[in-house]
Amino acid sequence: VPPGPGGAGRHGNRRAFERDQLGFLLHQRQYGDLVRVDDGLYLANSPVLAEEVFKHTNTTYAISRDLLGEETDGGRASEDLARWMRARGLAGRGLNRTSMRAAEDRLAATAARHAQAWRARGTVEAIPALEDLTAHLVAEFCLGPETGRVPALLARLQDALLPPVLPLPARCRVLRGRRLHRVNRDLAAEVSRLVDQRRATHRDDSDDSPHVVADLLNSARDEGAITRQGATSIIVANLFAAHETTAAALAWLFLLLDRHPRIRRQVRDEADRELAGRLPTAADVPRLAVTESVVKETLRLYPPLWLIERTVEEPTELGGFPLRPGQRVAVSPFVLQRDPRHYHQPDAFLPDRWTGRSPADPLPKYAFMPFGGGPRTCLGTHFATVAMTVTTATLTSSYQINRTPGTTPVFSTRTILQPHKLALDITDHPHDLRPRPVAAPAASAGTPAPGSARCPFTGIAPLPPTDRRTPARRAP
Secondary structure, X not given: OOOOOOOOOOOXXXXXXXXXXXXXXXXXXXXXXXXXXXXXXXXXXXXXXXXHHHXXXXXXXXXXXXXXXXXXXXXXXXXXXXXXXXXXXXXXXXXXXXXXXXXXXXXXXXHHHHHHHHHHHOEEEHHHHHHHHHHHHHHHHHHOOOOOOHHHHHHHHHHHXXXXXXXXXXXXXXXXXXXXXXXXXXXXHHHHHHHHHHHHHOOOOOOOOOOOHHHHHHHHHHOOOOOHHHHHHHHHHHHXXXXXXXXXXXXXXXXXXXXXXXXXXXXXXXXXXXXXXXXXXXXXXXXXXHHHHHHHHHHHHOOOOOOEEEEEOOOEEEOOEEEOOOOXXXXXXXXXXXXXXXXXXXXXXXXXXXXXXXXXXXXXXXXXXXXXXXXXOOOOHHHHHHXXXXXXXXXXXXXEEEEXXXXXXXXXXXXXXXXXXXXXXXXXXXXXXXXXXXXXXXXXXXXXXXXXXXXXXXXXXXXXXXXXXXXXXXXX
């Protein structure tokens, strides 16, 4: 049996975990690469073990819940998985820099429109505003300029998926489930309509290269490789997963830039130098090295997918210890990406680490995995990185973005890792940029211990257990 914290019995360390989820996970590193948290849950704390789990997902390990959080099992799940993976494979082969260039080139214009609206308001709640932006970005990437009701339905689905603040009586749980399925059905129907519309209007295009994800999937439909339902399922899953995680990552990025005005100035100077006042395109991303390194460092420190879980499907071994079907293995990108074995000053915000790393000292494959890994890796990984880079360059070159004075964001792990209650002031740049005097934390700040009050970089506190499920309000 692997080592682990005391109290790893039937109910394990549930209370300690709920008190400080991130601190609890960081604390488990002292027990080694595989930790027994309780009778049915193990934590993999090394890139090698993470790779083993993710590489064998769909065979030895499984994802036991669907998009709506409901358990899956039996032969139907196996058949659905086979169809799903075929559709994913077709989509993944086409989601590359060349085929998706036209869709990515629209990112900056969409970001600029939203930023203008934020500037008119002066102050915005970061998470609702950025989720609205990324819902439009991802919808346009998947479906083209005509997105219909998709962004609004995404917002409704996300609200429906939020866990309730208090336990619900049985009847309320039934009503909540019905609402959830109704919104998901409406979203799928709207996506299907737009995919069919795209298929009809682009069938005779002289340029037969795909320009958005729907074009790629429609080509596969024409060849009989996937069904209409399969194409819809791929798009719905990517819409939901990509927009929320990208918004959370952008919120962390702007909070970190607020805390590090010197790096913020470097990002703006790079945009001024490389873009000369125009909006960036996907072709500009390779020249935005500083901005891209800020994006990667943000994803390293604050990966939205802070904990990823798999269920053991067949008897196996992991790290030399036996596992049996039904047990669960968790991998925390938040922990792996702060491992001092792979990162110098792992808790420090040091974007330069991505531009100055020697090729002779490469990172292990799964030491950086903000989007997961293996056959179920997020298909929008490349898109999310490009979208964050383009959005950051667009906004920082045009506006000064600061945390609203007097507001104190807190860690939220209700679904993904977010800076809850973060508000941002959006103002025009003065002629001579003089950032607010902010005392940046020392580069050598240590890892927060379990139960610690604040993050050493952002200075923000974790949510108390009773507030973890509080849904954020949405921008009007």
